[in-house]
Amino acid sequence: MLSFFASRLLATGVVLFGVTVLVFALIHLIPGDPVEIMLGESARAADREALRAALGLDRPLWVQLGDYLAGLARGDLGQSLHYRQPIMEILLERLPATVELAAAALLVAVVIAFPLGALAAMYRDSIWDRLAMGFSLAGVSIPNFWMGPLLILVFSLWLGWFPVSGREGPASLVLPALTLGTALAAILARMLRSALLEVLSEDYIRTARAKGLADREVLWRHALRNAALPVITVLGLQLGTLLGGAVITETVFSWPGVGLLTLEAIQQRDYPLVQACVLLISFAYVAVNTATDVVYAWVDPRIRLGEG
Amino acid sequence: MRHWPLLILLLWALMALVGPWLPLSPDGVHLDSILQGPSPGAWLGYDDLGRPVWDRLVFGARTSFLVALWVVALSLVVGTVIGALSAYVGGWFDLLVVRLIDIFLAVPGILLAIALAGILGPGIENVVLALSVVGWVGYARLARAQVLSLKHRDHVVAAQALGAGTPRIVSRHLLPLIAAPLIVEATFGVAGVVIAEASLSFLGLGVQPPEASWGSMIRDGTRYMLVAPHLVLAPGLAIAAVVLAVNLLGDRLRDRLDVRMRRHG
Numbered sequence: 271m272l273s274f275f276a277s278r279l280l281a282t283g284v285v286l287f288g289v290t291v292l293v294f295a296l297i298h299l300i301p302g303d304p305v306e307i308m309l310g311e312s313a314r315a316a317d318r319e320a321l322r323a324a325l326g327l328d329r330p331l332w333v334q335l336g337d338y339l340a341g342l343a344r345g346d347l348g349q350s351l352h353y354r355q356p357i358m359e360i361l362l363e364r365l366p367a368t369v370e371l372a373a374a375a376l377l378v379a380v381v382i383a384f385p386l387g388a389l390a391a392m393y394r395d396s397i398w399d400r401l402a403m404g405f406s407l408a409g410v411s412i413p414n415f416w417m418g419p420l421l422i423l424v425f426s427l428w429l430g431w432f433p434v435s436g437r438e439g440p441a442s443l444v445l446p447a448l449t450l451g452t453a454l455a456a457i458l459a460r461m462l463r464s465a466l467l468e469v470l471s472e473d474y475i476r477t478a479r480a481k482g483l484a485d486r487e488v489l490w491r492h493a494l495r496n497a498a499l500p501v502i503t504v505l506g507l508q509l510g511t512l513l514g515g516a517v518i519t520e521t522v523f524s525w526p527g528v529g530l531l532t533l534e535a536i537q538q539r540d541y542p543l544v545q546a547c548v549l550l551i552s553f554a555y556v557a558v559n560t561a562t563d564v565v566y567a568w569v570d571p572r573i574r575l576g577e578g
Numbered sequence: 579m580r581h582w583p584l585l586i587l588l589l590w591a592l593m594a595l596v597g598p599w600l601p602l603s604p605d606g607v608h609l610d611s612i613l614q615g616p617s618p619g620a621w622l623g624y625d626d627l628g629r630p631v632w633d634r635l636v637f638g639a640r641t642s643f644l645v646a647l648w649v650v651a652l653s654l655v656v657g658t659v660i661g662a663l664s665a666y667v668g669g670w671f672d673l674l675v676v677r678l679i680d681i682f683l684a685v686p687g688i689l690l691a692i693a694l695a696g697i698l699g700p701g702i703e704n705v706v707l708a709l710s711v712v713g714w715v716g717y718a719r720l721a722r723a724q725v726l727s728l729k730h731r732d733h734v735v736a737a738q739a740l741g742a743g744t745p746r747i748v749s750r751h752l753l754p755l756i757a758a759p760l761i762v763e764a765t766f767g768v769a770g771v772v773i774a775e776a777s778l779s780f781l782g783l784g785v786q787p788p789e790a791s792w793g794s795m796i797r798d799g800t801r802y803m804l805v806a807p808h809l810v811l812a813p814g815l816a817i818a819a820v821v822l823a824v825n826l827l828g829d830r831l832r833d834r835l836d837v838r839m840r841r842h843g
Contacts, residue, residue, distance in 0.1 A: 288684075293693075296711070297693065408818075411769075412814075415793065416796055420810070427803065518780065536697070551686060555686060
């Protein structure tokens with residue numbers, strides 16, 4: 271177990287290093303000059319050079335990258351061009367809102383997906399199955415930026431149940447979490463259905479039924495436990511989509527998290543901040559997936575024995 | 579009724595390809611009709627600047643269709659070539675490609691596309707570029723896995739023995755066999771790109787105004803949702819219909835071609 275853990279950790283380190291280099295390279299190699307944007311096109315050449323030197327942008331790219339990596343190791347992400355304040359401080363200020371939203375969306379997804387997937391698998395090819403899979407198909411086809419405004423229209427503007435935007439109190443979390451969680455719920459319900467159908471055809475389920483256990487008992491005590499494992503892995507993988515979608519959902523609801531911060535940084539041409547936001551979200555994604563792998567291996571010995 | 583997904587896609591393609599030759603004026607301003615709802619003269623009404631929503635919807639179809647076509651084509655070709663070569667050649671090149679794929683997969687795709695599109699600036703070419711930089715990875719991984727399972731088959735070994743070069747073996751003896759799963763993946767890819775393009779436009783990072791995109795139509799419409807919900811409903815329904823149709827078609831294609839992939843369900 272320990273060696274499995276160590277090898278996963280090492281692989282994660284390599285990926286994180288690669289992600290940093292990739293994002294740094296992409297953002298720096300793309301045409302566009304932050305200095306020109308900060309000073310405007312009419313600025314004098316001497317002023318531009320001075321600012322370029324002050325920001326360290328006149329040095330070779332690999333030196334800048336080395337500097338960035340060294341800073342990252344110390345937890346220093348540099349200064350924001352727009353806010354003129356350490357990026358780490360800004361990120362730490364915005365992070366709780368995104369974590370809160372992601373957790374709530376995950377909860378929404380699980381709460382919707384499990385009953386739906388279970389219902390569809392238990393009553394295969396019935397009207398319930400069709401309804402559940404119809405919902406699932408609709409869920410993946412409706413984009414966040416449409417679902418969000420529709421929810422606002424119905425539940426905020428017409429019914430007045432929830433605030434239109436912002437982050438004040440638990441009520442303001444409901445609509446953003448629904449928006450972000452529904453697509454994930456749709457994917458999970460589909461996965462759970464097919465995982466359950468596979469498990470339900472196994473011998474031990476027949477044995478449980480033969481013993482006279484009720485359908486409900488078979489489902490909860492025997493089938494769901496084994497079917498849930500692959501679904502949990504997918505949950506980890508889908509978290510990337512969830513976090514990426516947070517940019518849109520947070521924009522729709524003016525939710526003050528890292529997603530909205532990313533868009534603001536793009537609009538303000540604050541490249542160091544854009545880079546830090548992308549890195550933070552990617553790191554979170556990688557960390558969750560490593561954690562999922564480790565937990566999975568701990569629960570299911572076949573995996574760590576197969577790999578180690 | 580079974581063929582409605584295909585009909586929707588045909589309509590989408592038709593709108594995109596024939597749109598410019600139809601008597602439409604997506605940028606024509608009718609000041610007396612601002613925010614007016616559907617009427618016999620304009621069956622989807624007018625937007626906040628008094629432009630006909632139907633005309634803009636047709637031109638928005640063109641944007642999403644062209645972007646989807648370009649991005650999927652570019653990603654498919656680049657990804658397949660890289661993935662197939664990587665698996666076939668092996669060695670350090672394969673190791674490098676695998677690392678690169680792992681790294682790309684660790685960054686949420688839409689997030690990276692948003693950052694890239696934002697830095698590149700608005701414009702349809704930049705949207706295509708940003709989405710393709712992110713898009714090739716999935717095809718590369720799939721092509722690599724497929725070629726790995728095929729490269730030691732007898733017919734490939736026979737071709738090698740006959741002295742065929744790598745390009746010939748990959749293009750003649752491997753690509754035809756891995757085409758089916760890649761086509762299915764590309765079909766689902768179209769749905770992903772349609773949503774991604776609309777997302778970028780929704781965030782203001784897509785096509786430049788006054789050019790129409792379904793995503794920017796939704797963004798502009800949200801401000802007038804109470805008085806003119808049709809501004810948000812029409813483009814949203816268009817996106818949902820196209821994406822739903824593509825996903826259904828992908829499902830059927832997968833069943834027809836009997837492709838077993840990591841997508842379950």
